[in-house]
Amino acid sequence: MTPEYLAEVDSDDKVLAVHPKEKLKEIKFRHRISLVLPKAPGNKFYFARRAKNKFPFPDVWTCAVGGKVRADESYEQACLREMQEEVGFETKIDYVATSKLDLPDEKAIAKIYTTAQEIPLVWFKLDPAEIQFLTALSIEEMARIITKNPQACAPTFRKHFQVFQENYCQFKGKE
Numbered sequence: 001m002t003p004e005y006l007a008e009v010d011s012d013d014k015v016l017a018v019h020p021k022e023k024l025k026e027i028k029f030r031h032r033i034s035l036v037l038p039k040a041p042g043n044k045f046y047f048a049r050r051a052k053n054k055f056p057f058p059d060v061w062t063c064a065v066g067g068k069v070r071a072d073e074s075y076e077q078a079c080l081r082e083m084q085e086e087v088g089f090e091t092k093i094d095y096v097a098t099s100k101l102d103l104p105d106e107k108a109i110a111k112i113y114t115t116a117q118e119i120p121l122v123w124f125k126l127d128p129a130e131i132q133f134l135t136a137l138s139i140e141e142m143a144r145i146i147t148k149n150p151q152a153c154a155p156t157f158r159k160h161f162q163v164f165q166e167n168y169c170q171f172k173g174k175e
Helices: 023-027 075-087 139-148 155-174
Strands: 005-009 015-020 031-040 044-050 061-063 065-068 093-102 107-118 131-137
Touching (some): 015 023, 031 061, 061 065, 131 139
Parallel strands (some): 031 107
Antiparallel strands (some): 005 015, 031 065
């Protein structure tokens, strides 16, 4: 298997260095992430319950699709690759917002996307090593889950969702 490489970036998303992916756990460098919240019917989005053995953050709510951007790909290319790997299809995506994490164990710049169209649930072919199941929820419903039971959601997801929530209304107005 060909080793994967990730770009180490500064807070302005400029590449500082390129490292093998396995170095991320050791030196915890700032890296790029792509996230997708696919549109579901009824003005909702699909959210994923992570696999019970998925590290980190097993058995919690998160974005339906997401992952690290390889050094040789764009955020958009990473989205399409992750969609294919995690849910079994790819479709046109629209950029919504950028979220920055600067936590002791997670430093990342995430580009958050949604699908250009509503996706029928039957399109999803879930990888059980990644996702237990998907649920369609409105932004308000997920916000209530996070408020009432924050431990049910990955801490990184809570931050990214907040950025998505703050920016989606503006994005929707531009459609």
